Amino acid sequence: MSVSPGSAVADPPSGGSVPAGQPPRRPFWTRRRRDQLAGFAFITPQLLGSAVFVLLPIALVFRYSLYEWNVLAGDFTYTGGDNYTQLLDDANLPEVLKSTALFSVGLVVLNLSLALLLAVLLNQRLRGMTVFRTLFFSPVVVSLVAWTIVWGFLLQNNGGINGLLHTVGIDGPNWLRGEGTAMLSVIVVQVFKNVGLNMVLFLAALQGVPKELYEAARVDGAGAWVRFRSITLPLISPTILLTSVITIVGSLQVFAQIAVLTQGGPKLSTTVLVYYLYQQAFQFHHFGYGATLSILLLLIVLALTVLQWQMRKRWVFYES
Amino acid sequence: MSIRRGLATAAAAMSATLVLAACGGEGSEGDKGPVSLRMTVWTSNKPHLKLFNEIAAEYLAAHPEVKEITFDPLPFDSYSTALTTQMTGGNAPDLAWVFETDAVDFVSSGALVPLDDTLKQTSGYQYEDLIPSTTKLWTRDDKLYAYPFSTSPFGVFVNRDLLKQAGRQTPDELIKAGTWDWSTVLAEGAEVHRSTGKAGIVIRDFEYKEWSNAATFWGGWKAEPWSADGKTCTFNSTPMVDAMTTLHKGIFEDKAMPGPGETADFFTGDAAMTISQISRAALLDGAKFEWDLVPLPAGPAGDYSVIGQAGVGVVKRGGHTKEAKDFLAYFTNPENSAKLAAYFPPPRESQLTAENLAKTNPLLKNEQLDSVVVNGVKKGVVKPGHAGQAELAQRVRAGLDPLWTPNANVKGVLDDLCKNISPLLEK
Numbered sequence: 001m002s003v004s005p006g007s008a009v010a011d012p013p014s015g016g017s018v019p020a021g022q023p024p025r026r027p028f029w030t031r032r033r034r035d036q037l038a039g040f041a042f043i044t045p046q047l048l049g050s051a052v053f054v055l056l057p058i059a060l061v062f063r064y065s066l067y068e069w070n071v072l073a074g075d076f077t078y079t080g081g082d083n084y085t086q087l088l089d090d091a092n093l094p095e096v097l098k099s100t101a102l103f104s105v106g107l108v109v110l111n112l113s114l115a116l117l118l119a120v121l122l123n124q125r126l127r128g129m130t131v132f133r134t135l136f137f138s139p140v141v142v143s144l145v146a147w148t149i150v151w152g153f154l155l156q157n158n159g160g161i162n163g164l165l166h167t168v169g170i171d172g173p174n175w176l177r178g179e180g181t182a183m184l185s186v187i188v189v190q191v192f193k194n195v196g197l198n199m200v201l202f203l204a205a206l207q208g209v210p211k212e213l214y215e216a217a218r219v220d221g222a223g224a225w226v227r228f229r230s231i232t233l234p235l236i237s238p239t240i241l242l243t244s245v246i247t248i249v250g251s252l253q254v255f256a257q258i259a260v261l262t263q264g265g266p267k268l269s270t271t272v273l274v275y276y277l278y279q280q281a282f283q284f285h286h287f288g289y290g291a292t293l294s295i296l297l298l299l300i301v302l303a304l305t306v307l308q309w310q311m312r313k314r315w316v317f318y319e320s
Numbered sequence: 321m322s323i324r325r326g327l328a329t330a331a332a333a334m335s336a337t338l339v340l341a342a343c344g345g346e347g348s349e350g351d352k353g354p355v356s357l358r359m360t361v362w363t364s365n366k367p368h369l370k371l372f373n374e375i376a377a378e379y380l381a382a383h384p385e386v387k388e389i390t391f392d393p394l395p396f397d398s399y400s401t402a403l404t405t406q407m408t409g410g411n412a413p414d415l416a417w418v419f420e421t422d423a424v425d426f427v428s429s430g431a432l433v434p435l436d437d438t439l440k441q442t443s444g445y446q447y448e449d450l451i452p453s454t455t456k457l458w459t460r461d462d463k464l465y466a467y468p469f470s471t472s473p474f475g476v477f478v479n480r481d482l483l484k485q486a487g488r489q490t491p492d493e494l495i496k497a498g499t500w501d502w503s504t505v506l507a508e509g510a511e512v513h514r515s516t517g518k519a520g521i522v523i524r525d526f527e528y529k530e531w532s533n534a535a536t537f538w539g540g541w542k543a544e545p546w547s548a549d550g551k552t553c554t555f556n557s558t559p560m561v562d563a564m565t566t567l568h569k570g571i572f573e574d575k576a577m578p579g580p581g582e583t584a585d586f587f588t589g590d591a592a593m594t595i596s597q598i599s600r601a602a603l604l605d606g607a608k609f610e611w612d613l614v615p616l617p618a619g620p621a622g623d624y625s626v627i628g629q630a631g632v633g634v635v636k637r638g639g640h641t642k643e644a645k646d647f648l649a650y651f652t653n654p655e656n657s658a659k660l661a662a663y664f665p666p667p668r669e670s671q672l673t674a675e676n677l678a679k680t681n682p683l684l685k686n687e688q689l690d691s692v693v694v695n696g697v698k699k700g701v702v703k704p705g706h707a708g709q710a711e712l713a714q715r716v717r718a719g720l721d722p723l724w725t726p727n728a729n730v731k732g733v734l735d736d737l738c739k740n741i742s743p744l745l746e747k
Binding site: 071073156159176 | 404529721
């Protein structure tokens with residue numbers, strides 16, 4: 001960049017060097033301006049990246065949502081708000097949004113509570129704990145599609161899970177073909193895949209809780225549950241906020257598991273918004289309507305994140 | 321780099337992206353110099369690609385205006401999606417294979433260019449040798465939009481060992497006795513499952529999702545998913561309800577077929593019979609059981625046969641339509657069609673004979689080829705397709721889901737299905 005580090009222009013003018021009678025001239029490159037420039041220089045690459053790969057596509061998606069785009073025929077016609085009218089009239093959309101909400105709520109509740117439970121259990125100073133931590137974390141680094149395909153085999157009617165249930169005398173359901181069990185299966189597969197990441201974050205937070213607080217509470221006669229509720233939970237609440245934001249946003253973007261396990265079925269029971277959007281754009285060739293659905297998704301994610309950010313004041317405890 | 325220059329570069333990059341996005345998909349018909357052609361295919365089978373490349377090499381030697389021809393395999397499962405995504409992204413191929421189920425969409429949308437003028441004018445092409453029943457699906461307003469390079473009938477592959485083990489008659493005996501029909505086949509399948517624990521009969525690739533493959537079953541009842549003009553749903557017509565009732569009973573009561581979420585692979589010996597296309601015979605190379613290939617069993621409405629088809633067309637937005645049409649005329653001329661017949665049953669009357677097919681299908685006997693392939697191609701009904709196929713297929717899949725449960729009300733489910741898809745059909 002054009003700032004020369006050796007330049008002395010920003011040095012504060014020394015009193016003796018200013019000729020008498022002339023007001024002291026403030027140099028243009030003050031320290032403040034120089035810092036600002038350096039700051040901008042540092043964020044420019046990232047800013048450019050986001051502009052080209054994030055902001056521009058969002059702007060283009062918005063533009064496409066105003067067009068009817070038939071890929072096969074190569075038509076690209078302006079239709080104004082037609083796609084948005086279609087969005088309001090879409091008979092499948094309530095069902096799709098219901099599936100999406102069910103998936104997100106199920107995933108967030110199961111994932112966070114299991115991650116916290118595992119973190120508390122693995123926060124003990126016992127031999128071999130690192131082995132368990134590694135075990136629970138390992139699915140996070142496994143390829144998502146490979147993980148899902150293996151689960152697809154396990155969940156078949158004559159697959160491993162029902163085989164296991166059969167040995168203890170239980171007739172398992174046809175997991176991926178029942179409307180309720182299909183959604184449950186997709187959620188559980190996703191929870192096991194990613195619970196390790198939240199677990200590690202919780203573990204780090206738990207280890208940051210000062211021990212003397214527990215000791216003081218114990219002296220005051222607080223039981224394990226009270227200590228957990230009144231010391232642990234408030235002190236790790238920033239991490240709970242972080243993990244819940246990440247998990248909710250992630251849950252709204254689930255795609256591969258649905259595509260591999262259920263293709264949105266049975267009926268529309270596992271057709272979440274992202275999968276529906278993919279079907280409309282890439283399978284049914286309604287790219288304009290697909291873009292409209294992605295605007296809806298953007299708004300939902302944005303609204304949920306803002307909501308969580310606002311609500312944090314009520315329950316997140318910051319020490320500083 | 322100064323900030324001004326940096327910003328200028330960024331602005332240039334952004335406007336270039338905008339321009340690219342705006343013009344994406346436009347071909348460059350005015351290209352000077354030799355062109356490169358690309359054909360998307362869904363086979364990644366080495367012998368197939370080797371043959372294509374040999375034909376292309378011969379063509380290149382005599383055509384300096386084309387410098388390169390590549391065959392670009394896309395995965396079978398997501399082929400149509402990948403192809404249309406390429407077209408959306410401004411990366412349309414010059415030639416593309418098209419599934420029979422997508423035929424209506426591709427032919428009617430204007431995505432492909434008419435071929436008949438080029439093919440008819442190519443010397444030695446023998447256009448009139450093409451069997452009309454094979455070109456019907458790809459023709460609109462008397463113009464041919466894709467060449468039906470593969471017309472592959474469905475037949476029944478049989479594991480004779482497994483049937484004998486279950487103490488049942490083999491299909492060749494049943495055919496001789498005149499009882500090769502669905503009620504016998506379902507009874508045989510049920511008995512195989514009862515006595516050996518293996519699957520009776522599998523409609524391959526159906527899996528309670530790809531319902532168009534069930535046409536190989538309901539064809540025996542002369543049932544159709546919609547009327548010939550495509551406007552009226554006939555899923556709840558009497559023949560279809562009868563067929564589906566029989567199928568439902570076969571699955572859930574007789575257990576002649578593996579149920580939803582159960583898999584059984586015929587080719588590894590896990591099922592007694594499977595309905596599939598003859599191109600699958602290659603999977604039986606080195607099979608550890610005695611097998612046979614027979615025509616589809618008769619239904620209450622008599623004999624029938626079903627064919628799957630694949631066409632190859634020239635994509636308008638690929639840009640080099642003239643060169644691509646010319647290459648296609650070479651690729652499918654009588655001489656090369658005979659070579660391609662090794663893997664893909666040809667649409668040419670003169671080449672579609674059992675003797676001819678036997679030369680390149682060593683695993684199959686003459687009478688198998690004659691009864692299943694030759695007769696199948698000439699009489700067969702193509703698997704169902706419709707405009708807006710992908711969306712329709714998805715709706716039908718969702719609509720049929722309630723049928724694949726033990727206590728389903730068949731007529732009720734099919735009535736609901738028709739209610740659900742009628743708006744799409746009427747479009």
